[in-house]
Amino acid sequence: MRYLSIAALFAVAVMNSGAALAQHAGTKSEQSACSRDAQRFCRKDLGNDGAVQNCLQTNRQSLSRSCKKVFESHGM
16 A cells, blocks of 8 residues: 555646646656655654655655655656
């Protein structure tokens, strides 16, 4: 379930960034890059993909380098 939420998070991130591939659900490496941050900062929001995305963006300064790079790669 946790990985499903992370995958949906990236689907929302891609759609919000206006990327052409709106159905992209995040690669396994993207999911892996942010799963610890989602657990650490957004545990209460897991299962609510939009809330997890907002939470990660709110905590962007504290995210791991790898997770920051994922958001940057999607223009966020």
